[in-house]
Amino acid sequence: MSGGGPLLRVEGLRKVYGDKVVLRDVDLHVDRHEVVCLIGASGSGKSTLLRCIDLLEPVDDGSVWLDGEEITDPRVDARAVRGRMGMVFQSFNLFPHMSVLDNVTLAPRKVHGQSRADAESRAHELLATFGLADKAGEHPDRLSGGQQQRVAVVRALATRPELVLLDEVTSALDPELVGEVLDLVRALAEGGTTLVLATHEMSFAREVASQVCFLHDGAILEHGPPEQVLVEPRHERTRQFLRRVLPHIP
């Protein structure tokens, strides 16, 4: 299965809620070790695209391929596919009744059959790497938003996913907490983790992205390296959007 092709390929993806078309004819290629940033206004379809990739939403047309295998085939075991990806949500979604350590080790133990000792040693290692060593025993409600989101990222990483999807992971945070989470994501990107992230942090996107996709009204209007999409956008819609979020762009 694993080969030279892109790790993730999205072809002609369509998603409809009622009579509202949320994604139309979306194509996306993500190579290994790439960092792809999805930008666009709220409601442009960034989150839905990520949820479709993680099979949290059934698609209405088109296909998603992970490492050469079509995962949108209904016969595919969605659970096994999700086990190969990590997803982090805007609102953290930690399990409030579990300690940080249990949040992080749940999937390794229950889905990937690791022993508690193995899962915990990996969890402690990850938590230490991201400055959360002393939080292992805490429950999520004792942590700040930034700490919770960092735990959520660690939880997603604990199963050694091939691909990590980040859905506006800093949007629910107080401004002074955004930095610590972005630092973590930057470390992942530099470490070679394949990332697809929806984000409103344009300067961050410019810094870490290998590819930026601008979504408008459910379609990818423009994609390319950040220097091009974010600095010299070809499309008028992209320019309008960037002017709104980055006032200093002419």
Next chain:
Amino acid sequence: MTAPASGSPATPAAVSQDGEAWVPSPRQRERDAVRRRMSRRAGLISATATVVALVLLVLGVTSSPGWPVVRETFFSWEHARDSFPTIIRGFGINVMLFLVAEPLILLLGASVAVVRSTTAPALFPLRALAVGYTDLFRGIPTILVVFLFCFGLPALRLQGVTTSFFWLGLFALTMSYGAYVAEVFRSGIESVHPSQRASADALGLSHAQAMRHVVLPQAVRRVVPPLLNDFVSLQKDTALVGAVGLFEALFAARDYTNYNFNFTPYLVAAALFVALTVPLARFTDWLGRRYARRERAGTR
């Protein structure tokens, strides 16, 4: 209940946790004094109002024209004393019914709720059974279930089916309450935010694993107060089994009344039930308040 910030005014120089010495300002001391005065006044008013209300109630009842007869037939000390031993023996059966039925009901209710939340096609018959069961047993009055089980089941003359009214009545209560408790559990399961399940899905957990590790633990915590409320109700509904002649507290009271033409034993039984249910009711209130406080603390 509006206790003023105690301590600080009495000890003018307080030392806070981080070791900072703090002397309340004259304005703060004045405020504390006013608060203490106000809370004393509130205590005085509520005490007076309670005493007045009680006196009025007692006067109202005792001054009614039928009071002397009522006092003789409902509040006779001799009859209370004479009937007490049999009633308390019967009450032991109520307590036993409750203690045995409660865990069975929890088990049944939780299982039915979990079955109803499954999605596997092979489990469809079980789901249909669960839906049919809750609809049926929530619809039939509990006393009718007791009659049907206690008189109907033995009449079938099935091999190995008990004819003991205790066990048949216990079975009836379990089936009847199990349906309610299943719905309580189900509402708890549905109250867990969909994002929690999405999170479990995203980690690759199966439906059963998500239920077991993520949804149920949160659901159970939320439904403890309403469940306890159902158990308060169950404690007194154990008396329904008396309707078929099981010698529990209410039946014992009725038995005594029939021979002595005095209703005091009913009040004795009532007092016993109240004594049993009030602690659980208070505990439920306390737990509910604690959960409410914690939920509020969790929100930002």
